[in-house]
Amino acid sequence: MPEGAPWLVALAGQQNAGKSTLFNMLTGLQQHIANYPGVTVDKKSGSYPADGQRYEVVDLPGCYSLAAFSLEERVARAFLLEDRPDVVVNVIDATNLRRSLPLTFQLLEMGFKVVIALNMMDAAERRGLEIDIAHLERRLCVPVIPVVGRKGKGEAELRAAIAKAATTDHVTPATLNYGALEEDVARFQGKLAAEPALQDVSARWLSVKLLESDSEAEALLGTRLPNPHGILDEVYTARKTFEKRHGLSSGDHVSYCRDRHAAAIIEASITDTKAGQVPVSERIDRVLLNRFAAPIFLMATVWAIYQLSIVQGYELTKVTWPFLAGFRNFAAGILPDAGFLTDPQIRSLGLWIVDSINTLLNYVPIFLILFALIAILEDSGYMARIAFILDRILHRFGLHGQSTLPFILAGVFAGGCAVPGVMATKGIPDARARLATILTVPFMNCMAKIPLYTLLINIYFPETKGLMLFYLSTITVVVAMLVAKLLTSSVLRNEETAPFVMELPSYHLPTIPGVLRRSFDRTWLYIKKVGTVVVAIAVVIYVLLQFPGVPAARQVAYHAEAEAAIAQFYEALEGNPHRLAVEDPARLIDLINVQSAYRAARLNAGGKEAVQAMDADLAEAHPDFVPFVLRGRDADAKAANQALRTLTNQRTTLRREMRSDRIEASFLGHIGRGLEPVTQFADFDWKINIALLASFAARESAVSTLGVLFDQDDGENRSLEDRMGAQQSSEGRTAVSAVALMLFFALYPPCLATVIMVRVQTASTGWMMFSIIFPTLLGLTVASAVYSGATALGLTGLQTMSTVWFAALGLLLVVALPKPWLPDLLAGRSREPAQ
Amino acid sequence: MMNRAFFQAMGLGRGRCRGDGKGRRKGYRCHEACCKGRDDTNLNDIAPGEACTICRLHGRGSVRQRLLDLGFQPGREVKMVRNAPLHDPIELQLGDSFIVLRRREAAHIEVTHA
Numbered sequence: 001m002p003e004g005a006p007w008l009v010a011l012a013g014q015q016n017a018g019k020s021t022l023f024n025m026l027t028g029l030q031q032h033i034a035n036y037p038g039v040t041v042d043k044k045s046g047s048y049p050a051d052g053q054r055y056e057v058v059d060l061p062g063c064y065s066l067a068a069f070s071l072e073e074r075v076a077r078a079f080l081l082e083d084r085p086d087v088v089v090n091v092i093d094a095t096n097l098r099r100s101l102p103l104t105f106q107l108l109e110m111g112f113k114v115v116i117a118l119n120m121m122d123a124a125e126r127r128g129l130e131i132d133i134a135h136l137e138r139r140l141c142v143p144v145i146p147v148v149g150r151k152g153k154g155e156a157e158l159r160a161a162i163a164k165a166a167t168t169d170h171v172t173p174a175t176l177n178y179g180a181l182e183e184d185v186a187r188f189q190g191k192l193a194a195e196p197a198l199q200d201v202s203a204r205w206l207s208v209k210l211l212e213s214d215s216e217a218e219a220l221l222g223t224r225l226p227n228p229h230g231i232l233d234e235v236y237t238a239r240k241t242f243e244k245r246h247g248l249s250s251g252d253h254v255s256y257c258r259d260r261h262a263a264a265i266i267e268a269s270i271t272d273t274k275a276g277q278v279p280v281s282e283r284i285d286r287v288l289l290n291r292f293a294a295p296i297f298l299m300a301t302v303w304a305i306y307q308l309s310i311v312q313g314y315e316l317t318k319v320t321w322p323f324l325a326g327f328r329n330f331a332a333g334i335l336p337d338a339g340f341l342t343d344p345q346i347r348s349l350g351l352w353i354v355d356s357i358n359t360l361l362n363y364v365p366i367f368l369i370l371f372a373l374i375a376i377l378e379d380s381g382y383m384a385r386i387a388f389i390l391d392r393i394l395h396r397f398g399l400h401g402q403s404t405l406p407f408i409l410a411g412v413f414a415g416g417c418a419v420p421g422v423m424a425t426k427g428i429p430d431a432r433a434r435l436a437t438i439l440t441v442p443f444m445n446c447m448a449k450i451p452l453y454t455l456l457i458n459i460y461f462p463e464t465k466g467l468m469l470f471y472l473s474t475i476t477v478v479v480a481m482l483v484a485k486l487l488t489s490s491v492l493r494n495e496e497t498a499p500f501v502m503e504l505p506s507y508h509l510p511t512i513p514g515v516l517r518r519s520f521d522r523t524w525l526y527i528k529k530v531g532t533v534v535v536a537i538a539v540v541i542y543v544l545l546q547f548p549g550v551p552a553a554r555q556v557a558y559h560a561e562a563e564a565a566i567a568q569f570y571e572a573l574e575g576n577p578h579r580l581a582v583e584d585p586a587r588l589i590d591l592i593n594v595q596s597a598y599r600a601a602r603l604n605a606g607g608k609e610a611v612q613a614m615d616a617d618l619a620e621a622h623p624d625f626v627p628f629v630l631r632g633r634d635a636d637a638k639a640a641n642q643a644l645r646t647l648t649n650q651r652t653t654l655r656r657e658m659r660s661d662r663i664e665a666s667f668l669g670h671i672g673r674g675l676e677p678v679t680q681f682a683d684f685d686w687k688i689n690i691a692l693l694a695s696f697a698a699r700e701s702a703v704s705t706l707g708v709l710f711d712q713d714d715g716e717n718r719s720l721e722d723r724m725g726a727q728q729s730s731e732g733r734t735a736v737s738a739v740a741l742m743l744f745f746a747l748y749p750p751c752l753a754t755v756i757m758v759r760v761q762t763a764s765t766g767w768m769m770f771s772i773i774f775p776t777l778l779g780l781t782v783a784s785a786v787y788s789g790a791t792a793l794g795l796t797g798l799q800t801m802s803t804v805w806f807a808a809l810g811l812l813l814v815v816a817l818p819k820p821w822l823p824d825l826l827a828g829r830s831r832e833p834a835q
Numbered sequence: 836m837m838n839r840a841f842f843q844a845m846g847l848g849r850g851r852c853r854g855d856g857k858g859r860r861k862g863y864r865c866h867e868a869c870c871k872g873r874d875d876t877n878l879n880d881i882a883p884g885e886a887c888t889i890c891r892l893h894g895r896g897s898v899r900q901r902l903l904d905l906g907f908q909p910g911r912e913v914k915m916v917r918n919a920p921l922h923d924p925i926e927l928q929l930g931d932s933f934i935v936l937r938r939r940e941a942a943h944i945e946v947t948h949a
């Protein structure tokens with residue numbers, strides 16, 4: 001090792017042994033998360049200095065052994081074989097030594113310098129386990145360092161042991177004797193050791209792997225040796241002979257030997273002072289997993305999460321919103337000033353981007369709370385219990401017990417976000433169920449779907465708001481289940497599945513730093529991943545909405561109207577002494593801008609003092625504008641104020657009309673019109689098409705785009721509900737159209753940020769495209785069928801929605817419940833594919 | 836017992852019995868080739884609270900490997916701790932650890948009553 005090159009240290013161990021905790025302890029904040037090449041498994045690496053040397057640490061994915069069966073194990077094994085770490089820190093949960101030691105034996109067999117970090121010593125102590133560390137060290141011939149990762153106990157000792165192991169020459173560790181198979185193992189070990197092409201691989205390990213029928217070991221032999229068949233044939237014969245003689249496959253025998261050896265070591269090194277006592281976790285589970293109490297407790301938990309994160313988080317956004325609004329005002333201040341009719345392009349684009357970012361940041365408080373609560377659920381161990389309780393139901397639909405968390409994050413009831421939901425599918429070990437989860441999570445009601453529902457429900461269902469919201473929030477879950485079933489029995493049928501085999505961790509009290517860290521990490525990831533995409537897409541949508549712009553003829557008309565309005569303004573000020581301030585037309589534009597900045601700031605100002613301070617500032621900066629902006633007392637000031645009000649109202653109206661014209665003439669407008677022949681069956685006109693297209697970038701924008709499109713000419717301050725309701729009904733739209741629209745929106749493809757996350761999590765552009773196309777077709781079909789059907793039958797909106805809801809529920813029950821009338825035909829199918 | 840009948844009627848309970856009329860209490864059977872015609876006791880036949888000893892593991896591939904890794908080795912004693920509220924999966928105690936599996940996987944584990 002050349003001086004200065006860092007030592008490579010790998011942390012290996014089982015799921016939940018505390019690898020990540022120790023990783024954080026060793027590296028502090030110096031860490032970097034990426035994916036292993038080609039797969040979506042996290043590769044966490046970081047480094048720390050000690051005695052002038054750097055130690056580069058890699059947190060390997062959790063594995064029980066180094067067999068080639070699961071993705072995590074394959075990744076861990078490939079890393080160990082290819083990157084040859086200088087030291088392997090084997091992290092072991094001290095309360096679970098027996099199951100951990102087989103991995104240790106394999107690491108030793110592979111010829112690594114191993115340091116054992118015996119973690120969770122606190123828990124072992126509480127369990128009443130007395131562990132003879134010296135004895136363990138003697139039996140395993142490696143240093144065993146007791147640590148408590150959560151409290152940082154044993155950190156210095158662990159670092160010292162790593163440094164010592166890295167610098168000492170390799171010592172041959174004690175090897176495990178394979179009894180009846182030992183002769184074969186030794187024979188092949190000798191043969192393999194003699195192969196020059198295999199010098200970098202431990203011969204003993206490879207010999208055992210071959211006898212275990214490990215397919216990757218055979219493949220390794222195939223790639224390294226010019227003619228592997230001789231050895232492979234001998235291995236096959238040896239395996240067969242062994243099986244015939246002992247009635248047990250050699251692989252099972254190897255596994256059995258490791259287990260026996262582990263048991264023997266533990267027998268001699270651990271004293272259980274509380275043997276026979278029921279562990280605390282089990283005592284808790286007797287209550288929490290009780291057949292009748294479990295569902296109640298689960299519902300209570302989900303309800304608490306919903307209340308704390310969505311409801312309380314929403315309250316918190318009211319506190320944080322003024323900061324975001326202040327940020328917008330600040331941006332508006334530094335961007336070039338607005339014109340009378342049209343603004344500089346850079347100003348419009350800048351504000352458009354700030355608005356997009358603000359909608360995103362507005363959810364941050366909710367996410368912080370939500371992710372902290374989820375981290376508590378995970379760390380405490382209850383999340384695993386949720387999977388245990390719900391697996392039966394989810395499995396019916398091709399999903400997995402661990403699909404629960406993604407669905408909760410995405411907003412099972414109302415208010416979540418599909419981005420963290422899709423992110424959280426990482427832990428699902430079953431590839432088919434994982435894909436099905438990724439593809440159905442976006443059906444949940446994310447927070448951005450709610451405003452459109454609220455808008456339409458307020459217009460069309462003012463009397464039955466609660467019921468409609470209930471229908472909408474539950475039907476998405478029903479549809480997600482049905483779609484999951486459909487996908488897993490069609491396109492996903494041949495994906496790899498895995499059994500549901502999971503260890504129930506003991507209950508832990510989550511630590512505050514741990515929870516906060518996870519919450520901040522995940523929120524930050526959301527901001528980073530989504531933020532960049534949202535900005536990029538915001539620009540694209542902006543261009544699509546702005547260009548080619550208002551038609552020239554209309555533009556001339558608008559300018560004429562604007563000039564008339566300005567002339568009228570000056571006329572009204574005839575003889576008014578305040579007119580002097582705006583004699584120059586350029587000053588008039590300044591005045592208008594000063595007034596709108598003042599108004600925006602005032603909306604955001606809290607309390608009387610703040611307003612007074614603003615007034616004072618205004619008087620200082622623009623004394624001659626004061627009579628126009630602030631309501632004065634004398635007649636001249638009143639008239640000036642009135643004239644400006646009239647003018648700005650006219651300006652607002654003109655600008656709004658222009659915007660509407662611009663959108664209609666825009667590229668997106670053309671697309672929206674072009675889609676009318678298809679969407680007419682669902683009764684979507686071009687305006688709604690545009691809103692839906694724009695909402696693909698970010699759901700929030702659906703309502704704001706509709707707001708622009710349904711502007712009224714009169715400029716009076718009617719709410720969007722009124723405007724849209726009046727205009728829509730004059731065009732013959734009914735509540736049934738609204739139901740069709742809401743159903744489409746519920747089933748609509750995930751927003752772009754989610755789509756990007758789907759791409760990241762599936763590592764496949766094909767699935768990303770599928771996640772866009774399939775829901776679009778589904779939504780359009782459902783919306784068209786519902787609209788046409790309900791119109792033909794003459795149903796009201798509420799009747800339509802109720803019918804759809806009960807139909808979906810009926811379908812769900814038909815799918816979920818057993819079908820004795822279906823012959824056993826399917827019994828042989830849908831088995832996991834042969835290994 | 837009533838519960839079991841209820842869940843079975845709902846289709847939420849054990850898998851379809853093949854009704855071989857032997858009159859023994861039988862649970863979920865593995866229908867795969869490796870286990871066809873097997874008529875021994877497996878983990879599904881154990882009631883909550885009962886313990887038993889593992890004789891053999893059937894099945895193959897990753898399921899089997901994972902079970903072995905988790906410590907389902909012949910000769911070890913397992914205790915059936917409880918059913919999930921909907922009867923499947925089940926929770927087992929193996930030494931110091933508590934492990935959850937679906938009945939379909941549990942059917943691969945042949946046991947004898949301790």
Ligand SMILES: Nc1nc2c(ncn2[C@@H]2O[C@H](COP(=O)(O)OP(=O)(O)O)[C@@H](O)[C@H]2O)c(=O)[nH]1
Binds near residue numbers: 016017018062149150
């Ligand atoms: N009681 C106790 N809990 C620990 C200790 N170290 C880690 N944990 C907890 O064990 C759980 C799993 O740890 P983690 O580092 O995520 O394990 P990984 O899956 O191996 O990366 C977390 O909830 C930790 O807070 C420890 O020394 N004592």
Ligand SMILES: [Mg+2]
Binds near residue numbers: 019020
């Ligand atoms: Mg980890």
